[in-house]
Amino acid sequence: MTTTPDTATETPDFTATEIMTVAASRLLKDGTVCFVGIGLPSTAANLARLTHAPDVVLIYESGPIGAKPTVLPLSIGDGDLALTADTVVSTPEIFRYWLQGGRIDVGFLGAAQVDRFANINTTVIGPYDAPKVRLPGAGGAPEIAAQAKEVFIVLKQSRKAFVDKLSFVTSAGFLDGGDAREKAGITGGGPTAVITDLGILTPDPVTRELTLTSIHPGVTVEQVKEATGWDLKVSPNLTTTAIPDAAALAALRDLQARTAAAHGQSAGGGEG
Amino acid sequence: MTTTPDTATETPDFTATEIMTVAASRLLKDGTVCFVGIGLPSTAANLARLTHAPDVVLIYESGPIGAKPTVLPLSIGDGDLALTADTVVSTPEIFRYWLQGGRIDVGFLGAAQVDRFANINTTVIGPYDAPKVRLPGAGGAPEIAAQAKEVFIVLKQSRKAFVDKLSFVTSAGFLDGGDAREKAGITGGGPTAVITDLGILTPDPVTRELTLTSIHPGVTVEQVKEATGWDLKVSPNLTTTAIPDAAALAALRDLQARTAAAHGQSAGGGEG
């Protein structure tokens, strides 16, 4: 899928996945300590590192701290992560001293499904005991979602993924909205952005309901609503997402080409 | 102080400290995993390693596992311990995975004072809040005493050290005797020998009261009783401690000479 840039200037074409990745990467500030999920989050985080945020610190749950992979890892424990890291600690240490220890600025997560309060399901579709679809499970997400100072979620937008009611809340967003998250005793700030291939959704400061606050160029509000399983609120101050600049796009494509050459395919998403 | 061997054969002279050290070292079987206190225990354990027990595994609380020091460490964290070890882990790991984990065969401890049930005081003499003598404190001993499969205690015998009633129980022996230790929920087997410069005391299998079961050559039972702050029980099967063989004595003296040359004195006892 290719969207057309909404300006008449000479900008390069880009795919919806590309603008999603670049938009997600832009949110990551230089010097941020980021706990990185595999797949789209890892792509966006490494793109940030290779462009505007050279001092972003990438932590993977398998143990690398300060990983600077030359290609995108296909799994959470690729050797390149270890070889380029400042140090590699055990997985228990990652979860105990670094995540639970309160040292993570941004938890960068993917998801199978989200709801309007940015709660995440990666466990089952259908009843837990007799699931229609058994998904991989929680992985590190419940504690990343709870303990990182803020959380970015990146996933493609569709009615199957953006659902009115999750079969299972694997990882907490804002639970039932309002101050439910704080009342549950969760200390991390929670999701501040859900970045999709259509736009960016951010939680309303009071109700904490995800609201469309930025729309990608060439996408209509109707398209976004159509791809959402609830009646999506749209910000009165809706902006248009900046188009990916040429340097970011080039960096992303280089990274993916290097990755494809190294792995024999473009990177998928998985732990393991 | 030199005791005279009780045989007329040609044996080398030896001091009371030497027979104590050699007798203590003999108790350590080859292949045993030993958590070593500094000072007398460390001397005895390293002597065992250099003589009859080359595969004894020495663990120090500062982190070295499988230390094979060429000279006696003056403190619990000497560099030689690290350089000769199979690996060096953190102090928390030593206490969590290795001691509490149930992997220690023998805890080898010194003590300031013991009582008849082999309870140990290294905290205070006099009231805790207004002590007559403030001793260094517990160190690793409470959990070594409780969690090692068995415990050897080595200290010089005197009325000041072998007291009827401890001011403070820092580390549990058999508490009030009988099955008090087990009833308190302590899982390790407890002290099986107290080795002194006069003899060897072992707990009665039922009452768990320390009983003189071996006396060093040239020492009288009266001398031992005189050096004990309670009415010391003497085993009807009292044996005489074997005199140190020439090889062990030579090894001990070599070790101490190397240590003196390296440290500029003979090794004292201390953590730190």
Place this chain on the structure above:
Amino acid sequence: MAQITPLREAVASLVHDGDTVALEGFTHLIPHAAGHEIIRQGRRGLTLVRMTPDLIYDQLIGMGCADKLIFSWGGNPGVGSLHRFRDAVEGEWPHKLAIEEHSHAGMANAYVAGASNLPFALLRGYTGSDLPKVNPNIRFIECPFTGEKLAAIPSVRPDVTVIHAQKADRRGNVLLWGILGVQKEAVLAAKRSIVTVEEVVDDLEAPTNACVLPTWALSAVCPVPGGAYPSYAQGYSERDNRFYKAWDPVARSRETFRDWMQRHVLDTDDFDGFRRVLAESMKEAV
């Protein structure tokens, strides 16, 4: 002292029907060869434990070795689903698989607690998640000092843990490096342990603070060069991403899975045999 012994003998003597078994590895150093040997020897009724069950667990489950799985993320890393795992949960094939499901933080802490001989692990975890609703082994306790609510889960204490590592020396001391995952904790949490290694050397040449498992803390060390394949061993081999991708269509149907397992695992004698037959079938596929 660990016995240095062939893998077949180690599995025969140390892994029993009904055991709780953890074959750990975090992408890196996954003990595939040992998993195959458990399948070959036909173990049944196992409770399998692993943070990240992947292809070798898909195979163990699909071959009916396991009655229960304790885990926190089950997938084919970089590819997608574990079809045999899903079929066991969704379709009860080859039989019902009980699951006990945690988060990574929970599992990692449960291994640490096991290695520390504690009956339970204490963590800030699971808050707001539905996992405690479906897993009665996730409970909450109060801090005796602050009153804060904290999660408690039972320690993991496997009967046997199996890992793959880079090197052992001739006494059976083992060195691993790179991504360490929870392997050390999994070994120390277990009653018995098997470590397959790339090679046995005279001297480990380990850095001072390296991850070394002393021989006396292990049951068996088994030389199996390449025994992590298609996973990798840092310094020895690369992950074979083609295999992970090729596994997806094999595992999608019960029939292709059974045929593949028969040819590649049941009909081969050992991991070398598996690698030979696999090379043949990959050539056929091209």
Place this chain on the structure above:
Amino acid sequence: MAQITPLREAVASLVHDGDTVALEGFTHLIPHAAGHEIIRQGRRGLTLVRMTPDLIYDQLIGMGCADKLIFSWGGNPGVGSLHRFRDAVEGEWPHKLAIEEHSHAGMANAYVAGASNLPFALLRGYTGSDLPKVNPNIRFIECPFTGEKLAAIPSVRPDVTVIHAQKADRRGNVLLWGILGVQKEAVLAAKRSIVTVEEVVDDLEAPTNACVLPTWALSAVCPVPGGAYPSYAQGYSERDNRFYKAWDPVARSRETFRDWMQRHVLDTDDFDGFRRVLAESMKEAV
């Protein structure tokens, strides 16, 4: 990001009167230079924390910097007593010193709990010991699964932790090796941290799984070559056992102690100055 800064400035800005301060080290890498700087700057009302308070704590206590000590073993390793510590406890000189006393296992776990942002540490400990009778911060809780009784103590969460290490790179990443003690945990448990280092280098050349403290987890890195003296830094210096022995007679009397501290610490500008004056006074003694 850690600031690479002179020790004097780091202590001035990061260590405040009334703070809870841990200067950790386990024989190896004891931050003596930083302790001297705290004395020079006249800090008061500190709660000092350390598993093994030794000479530098004797000095801090004798100079009246501390109101409280949390510890598990206080002595002059290889020599005997800490006379200033004893005088504070036995004689309330220079003023009363409150003590909170643990075992090493307790303290080590309390640092781990602090680094893990848990309010308390859970361990099998203190059973049969009188320590729980004199320390109300040792409590017991029940396992929610087995009913077993386990010890609970509050986490150690210092305001500032100070350690000495071998190397930092120019960004302030720190590498230490050899006997590690609880230094990593003590740093990660603290709100702020100061690391004195032997040298600042272009590249740490750290093994993959080495103990590295990333710059962004530290407050200040201060180059102080030999800053662990009379303790040692593996690969850089040897422990000066003579100093430990010489300390005993100095610390026995209040007068000799005060005079020594005046000449060697208060009247010197920094650790280099201390080393120079010490060399002079040792020459005099011969």
